[in-house]
Amino acid sequence: MSRVPQGPSRRLLFAGALAAVSAAVTGCSSDSAGSSSGGAKRLRIGYFAFPSGDLLVKNRKLLEKALPDYDISWVKFDSGASVNQAFIGKSLDIAALGSSPFARGVSGSSPIPYKVAWILDVAGENESLVARKATGITDVAGLKGKKIATPFASTSHYSLLAALEAAGLAASDVQLIDLQPQPILAAWQRGDIDAAYVWLPTLDELRKTGNQLTSxxxxxxxxxxxxxxxxxxxxxxxxxxxxxxxxxxxxxxALRLLKSDPQGAVKDVAAELSISAADAEAQLSQGVFLTPEQVVSAGWLGTDDSPGKLLTYVTDTGRFLADQKQIDAAPSEDVVRKAFYLEGLADVLK
Known part of the structure; x- marks a missing residue:
């Protein structure tokens, strides 16, 4: 796999990123009681600037209303890799995280000490592979030898590898470049890359001058x-x-509100992302949002001692990443199962 020059060692980059993440989190000291200096219980929540129920919870202060005695801080992240680093540094209690970086996080001899407890959304048209129109590329096979940017260790990275494999290409057949969403847009505008696999809202900017190849x-x-x-x-x-x-x-x-109050959801997302209502509505329409009943069903997360199909999805993701040499070894299904927190999950339906 071809990568951009790495510059400083990965260890130094990791340390710098971790320090920055920790500094950004309110009350990032890790004490067992999880209390702030004022004595209130603390929750540090990581989220993405990406349309989902998470933004409704944040904008409507649903959690603050449910837990009025808690000191709750929301910290924005750009990728799952940064979320994983923050959990390693004990700077987060709860966070959004893609299924691919989660599979990475539970692999290896020292899995990250966290567990999946909810499903925010299923990726749809809101994560896609787009090629610059100027390249003339109209299908995935046409990417051979081209420069493709994506945030490494993300769901987009995983989907890009899957798209290449389906088109008969190996990762070594293209030049993969590790970039976060905003740098992807800048590189695209300069003509430094030929294609990118990324999510909203950057994705919509690329679509203006690009051809979508798959989603x-x-x-x-x-x-x-x-x-x-x-x-x-x-x-x-x-x-x-x-x-x-x-x-x-x-x-x-929040998931119920996405169905019962779509215009209110649009206003929440528009406010959180500082975009127009029309753009927020368009972005929400590209996602796939489950109902709470679906989340706890056997088809997805499952309940208590009966994990659903998500167990298979994450296990399969781990195997695929190992086959692609993205991780040293795939986590077993038993290891993945131990990284599920299902106790009390069915209570959300009461």
Whole structure:
């Protein structure tokens, strides 16, 4: 696999990124009681500037209303890799995380101490592979030898690898470049890259001068779905499971609001992303949002001691990443199962 020059060592880059993440988090000291200096219980929540129920929970302060005595801080992240680093640094209690970086996080001899506890959304047209129109590329096979940018260790990265494989290309047949969404847009505008696999809102900017070659909706339908999950730290599970219950119920309410109050949801997303209502509505229309009943069903997350098909999806993702040499070895299904927190999940339906 071809990559851009790395510059400083990965260890230094990791340390710098981790320090920046930790500094950004309110009250990032890791004490077992999870309390701020004022004595209030603390929840540090990582989220993405990406249309989902998470933005409704944040904008409507659903969690703050449910837990009025808690000090709740919301920290924005650009990618799952940064979320994983923050959990390693014990700077987060709850966070959004793609299924691919989650599979990475639970692999290896020292898995990240967190567990999946909710499903935010299923990737659809909101994550796609786009080629610059100027290149003349109209299908994935035409990317051979071309420069393709994507945030490494993300769901888009996983879907890109799956798209290349389906087109008969290996990762070594193209030049893969690790870039976050905003740098992808800048590189695209300069003509430094030929294509990119990324998510909204950057994706919509690329579409203005690009041809969409495939999407995560198509790749998912072909057997490799990706999802935006929500994970909770092992420490939070041990010390405050009731806070997780309240957070799940807030997420369930947000999923219901996406169906019952679509215009209100549009206003929430527009406010959180500082975009027009029309743009927010267009972005929401590209996602796939489950109902709370679907989340806890056997077809997805499952309940208590009966994990659903998500277990298979994450396990398969791990195998694929190992086959692609993205991780050293795939986590077993048993290892993935241990990284599910399903206790009390069915209570969100009450």
């Amino acid at each position: 995560s909706k198509e790749i998912g339908a072909a057997g490799k779905p990706t999802l935006d999950l929500a994970v909770v730290s092992d420490d939070l599970i041990a010390r405050d499971p009731k806070a997780i219950d309240a957070w799940r119920k807030a997420q369930a309410e």
